[in-house]
């Protein structure tokens with residue numbers, strides 16, 4: 001029987017999963033993801049994780065709990081850096097330790113460091129470490145590594161084409177998925193950390209809701225990352241965190257190219273970096289677009305109701321429509 | 328000359344004031360932050376910014392209203408938010424229509440050259456030679472160290488004081504003496520005088536105070552307004568509250584070099600990664616306190632503080648493994664003095680009971696050993 005390794009469907013799942021899936025599969029390991037977020041997963045996470053952690057971290061705890069009895073090990077890498085400019089949020093840096101400190105009855109945890117800042121080979125050294133832990137040969141690991149990279153590239157291509165992460169993953173697995181075509185009148189950029197925007201449970205399905213309102217939804221995945229990095233570098237000092245740079249870069253991109261009517265920032269409740277990013281976005285967008293682009297920030301917590309959010313979105317969209325007509 | 332000001336952090340303003348004054352600036356000394364400072368900060372800061380950010384913003388608003396033209400502040404390297412404070416403060420304040428210069432000094436080790444250049448620019452403006460500057464810095468530094476020393480002395484004496492509030496009164500008197508001393512010679516004299524004053528406080532040495540270690544984020548640890556004067560409170564409840572960060576050794580180990588490696592190494596089995604701020608220190612220091620037989624540890628964490636949240640989720644495990652009680656106090660703008668006091672009292676009761684139980688056990692085993 002092959003080894004089963006769990007991969008929680010939260011945080012970096014939305015940006016890095018295809019690589020790891022292909023990698024582990026090639027090693028002959030079955031990779032098990034936790035189900036889509038449900039109420040009970042969120043409740044479990046909120047109950048166990050430290051009280052003032054942000055929602056995505058609580059959710060991560062919940063997803064680990066959903067997996068812990070079903071697998072032989074759980075993969076919780078310590079994401080440190082994936083380029084030389086930025087690190088991940090400190091909670092990513094301490095993630096394996098937080099989980100181990102908080103939850104009990106855990107299967108073994110694979111908590112290898114992912115630090116790509118100072119070597120040319122990218123993830124390869126991490127992969128070497130994993131193959132050592134699992135007792136696979138270097139050769140097998142190498143071919144798995146190449147496979148993973150190929151997969152990730154294909155995934156990123158789909159994202160650039162306008163597929164949303166979960167759609168792109170399904171398509172990679174060969175399911176017939178049609179991407180949604182943009183035909184609405186309004187263009188809106190929905191920005192935020194991928195694990196917040198694309199988890200339809202905690203984002204209260206904001207994307208689907210907007211599409212239903214006949215809005216063309218743009219996200220940060222539709223722009224190449226290095227582009228975003230260049231655009232987020234206009235401050236006296238670069239932000240320290242990877243995802244925050246992507247969000248800010250995307251805000252600048254959509255503001256400068258004036259392709260959108262409005263920008264919605266979906267912030268994670270209790271998020272430390274977002275407190276700064278949100279304010280910076282607000283000020284920058286206002287300054288750069290001279291008020292032609294409207295900005296709204298949506299902060300979603302456990303208590304935010306579906307109805308309340310729908311009304312807010314509707315009001316925002318109405319306002320944009322009126323603005324359009326005036327022009 | 329331009330009017331210069333800076334953020335308030337504990338008693339450090341005495342040192343900075345002297346430094347800047349002797350460089351020839353007109354200095355606006357920030358007042359102790361208070362509830363209205365925080366209110367103003369809260370009004371303009373993002374909701375989830377950490378409380379130090381809000382308080383400092385409030386302080387800036389106050390000093391700008393008093394006419395400050397240059398604000399000097401320290402930067403940071405991340406990965407925590409402190410390093411970006413300056414940037415966002417400046418943006419928010421400008422957006423409110425204030426005109427000023429912001430001078431952010433990043434720790435010298437991260438960019439020796441830019442540090443040097445910024446300094447040179449300031450020195451040129453003020454017409455001070457490097458030699459004179461070194462002398463000024465040396466004396467300001469000595470002053471800061473002296474204040475730290477006196478603070479520690481006061482903490483160690485307070486639990487023994489016979490008359491309540493004696494120590495605090497004397498300590499404030501000492502601050503005044505130190506403030507006046509400027510030359511090295513005067514500082515030496517002030518040191519002797521203040522030591523004498525503090526040691527002369529009538530004390531009841533038969534008491535057996537509990538020893539509690541305080542860990543947490545630097546700003547809330549150093550600023551009495553932020554931590555609701557926890558050291559004084561604990562002292563008056565008969566506790567010696569050690570804290571590991573003082574301004575000068577903070578500067579020693581963080582700003583000027585990277586000397587806290589040891590604490591971080593101790594934290595490794597639990598947190599094997601620098602998470603910014605003092606997250607890793609909080610874990611390492613708790614272990615250290617436990618190993619040194621302290622009765623308990625209190626963690627001071629600003630609400631939404633990222634590194635301290637990481638530490639907080641690990642501390643229960645440390646507490647279990649090393650058998651040391653840990654109390655986590657999260658501080659936000661709603662934290663009330665009364666609430667904290669009750670929690671502290673309950674914690675101290677618990678520690679006293681524990682101590683008695685342990686002593687009883689030890690006595691038993693002693694008897695059996697006979």
Ligand code: SF4
Pocket residue numbers: 054055056057089090091092193268270271272273274633
């Ligand atoms: S970036 Fe924000 S939401 Fe993400 S883990 Fe850090 S604090 Fe949480």
Ligand code: SF4
Pocket residue numbers: 272377378379407408409410544603604605629631632633634635
């Ligand atoms: S250490 Fe905590 S309180 Fe200090 S800046 Fe960082 S997040 Fe804010």
